[in-house]
Amino acid sequence: MDTGTHVVMGLALGGLATLDPAVAPHTATASSVMIGTIIGSQIPDIDTVLKLRNNAVYIRNHRGITHSVPAVLLWPLLITGIIFFFNPDANLLHLWLWTQFAVFLHVFVDIFNAYGTQALRPFSCKWVALGVINTFDPFIFGIHVAGLVVWIMGAPPGYTFLVVYGILIFYYLLRFSEKRQVVKAVKQIVPDATQIVVAPTMKFHHWKIAVMNENEFFVGRAQGTTVRILDKFKRVPVPDTPVINAAKKDTNISAFLSFSPVYRWEVKEFDDYYEVRFIDLRYRSNGHYPFVAVAHLDPDLNVINSYTGWIFSEEKLRKKLAILPN
Incomplete structure (x- = not known):
């Protein structure tokens, strides 16, 4: 997801943490957990600084090792240790648990983008990209902002974001269902497709499509289950020259x-x-x-x-x- 969405998700997790009886009544723990969830929701994207070097390094490494299994386990330990050093009155276990949840959620939601992550490293360098949520999704960002506004207006944050995330689970299921219908429609047009890439856009019913069979590439768009092929190219293997x-x-x-x-x-x-x-x-x-x-x-x-x-x-x-x- 984009930086802005990760920020509001970090704030939302800090609000959700108020449902934890070890967090809500303890000011030191509550403030530390809020800091931990905000930083934890951002830290995997620290590799964005690689863009300052060059695009090749950024493309090869972004969402790689910083989103890997070891990183998901080590980031929370590092963040928790630093926060606890400055605020030793916080509940260490629950600070770590909520920070761990924030880091895990960051990597987890990135898997649903078309860009994906190498979240299975070091066991596999394969890119895991489910392609159902755009990098910036207006609904996901908007419902988090709405939850924050309701919180500011006096609603209990824990139950507010419990409702928000309940709605989002339903939203993700809808996105999976719609993508399945798009793939089905593509197969009717290109029944011999060997690979179908369906990528989401910011519009709920609009998708980008790239398809290949043994002889051709097909590039198109889908609106709902209506698929339009916009370009075709002969598929020529890269020559050994x-x-x-x-x-x-x-x-x-x-x-x-x-x-x-x-x-x-x-x-x-x-x-x-x-x-x-x-x-x-x-x-x-x-x-x-x-x-x-x-x-x-x-x-x-x-x-x-x-x-x-x-x-x-x-x-x-x-x-x-x-x-x-x-």
Whole structure:
């Protein structure tokens, strides 16, 4: 989920914790738990700072080790230890329990996005992405904000957020049901599909679709169970050529390939360089595919420059490639 949603979820968990008889009557514990749930709801995304280095490092590592099984267990211990050092009057066990819940919930809800997480590391590096909730979901954010407003107005926070999370469980079940119907509709159009990627948008009934069979890629949108195929591409295996193999060794290209499950490729030869481009088909926006990886190679197949990330115009991509060092 986005940062704002994780913030309001941390506050909501602090309110929910007032139902705990070890928290509510104890001011030191209640204040410590609130701090713990807020920090715990944010700490797995500390790897966002990797974006300051470059997109390749960010794409390869974001929601990786910081969302792994060891991290989910270690973050609460670290946060609890620091908070308890400054507030030793707090109930240590319950501070840890609620902080642990906050960290776990952060990683758990991220699994429902199309981006997903490597939550099973170190047992598996597979990306777990259920693709039923958009990274920012207006309903989820809005109902948390509504709960906070009701709390401010004097309602008991524990029962308020118990109701909120009861509604959200029902909401998630609805999203799963709708996605199942979309997948069923896609299979009627492409009955021989070998892979179907259905990604949510901010609109409840709107979904992005990327499908492949043995011979073609299909890209489309769904509104409810009405599926429209907007683009088709021939599915051509990535060739085993010196140019492609040299490009794959580049950090930007390899990061893209480690992350993207559905993509097509292009190779163009110019007078004094080659251009290798990989295009993710999941993120079609206004007829454009913004998530790409591009590398330029000289005639000796040395990478001159490269880039991976979200680019919404060819002009901006050219500028990125012009200023990036080898």
